Amino acid sequence: MRDYYRDFLIRNWEQSDRTSTAAVISYVLSEYGLGWEPNGADRDVVKVEECYLAAGGEFWVIEHQGHLVGTGAYYPVNRGEKAVEIRKMYLLPSIRGIGLGKYLLQQLEAAIAARGFQQIWIETASVLVEAVKLYESNGYQPATGVETPRCDRVYVKYLNQPLLGDWELGIK
Template sequence: MKAQYRDFVIRGWEKRDRTFADDVIHSVLTEYGLPWQPEEADRDVLEVEKFYQDPGGEFWVIEREGKVVGTGAYYPVKRGNRAVELRKMYLLPAVRGQGLGKYLLEQLENAIASRGFQEIWIETASVLKEAVKLYESSGYEPATGVETARCDRVYVKFL
């Protein structure tokens, strides 16, 4: 995967991105008062190959001027029918408000649909107000079944 949005490059994760992706996610979680959980909810970021690539998902990084400024990912899940869970969609504060999040979400949805998946599930926290607004304005419907301790909302979109 490789896409361009303004002066951003969205591309597939590489091993060299591990620390940079961790830093982005940890930073955004801290900004919103949410815990970084490397042994639990964030273990997948430390083991991208196992959690995303091996089961048929993808993990992307967003770069500007060679610096990782965001992430977005998905992997197949058992809930639903031909379903994936959208995960780790985080952008640093300096790159928000430019339409990048909406563009990233659209690109993820296109990639998911092209692989024949039919449902996209998202777990998020109410405190991530911008994310909640983006998901709700992009056709995601509230659902039930939160599985991640720091999350209090679940959404689903049928493709």
């Protein structure tokens, strides 16, 4: 991945990004009163190679003027049919409200769809108000089965669903 939104570079994560990635995510979590959990919910950030790259997922970072300012990632999960979970979608406060989050979500969805996945799952916390609003306004439906202790919401979006014809719906 190498893409631009305005003057923001969205690119694949590199090993040299590990510390900056952790700092961005930790900062955003603390802003909302949530803790950084390197041995728990954030283990995947410490072990990107194992949790994302080796598992068939992707981890992207967002740069602005040479500084990491955001992240977004996904990996396959055993939940439903051909499913992935979008994770670690975080933007520093200084770059929110310009459409970058929506663009990042759309790019993640496009990459996921291009790889043949059919379901996208997202877990989040109610206190992440902007994230909840973003997901709900982009077709994510509330679901059940929260697996991450600090999260209290789970959403799902179905991709590539064929449209049903009248005959399939029993309409004559």
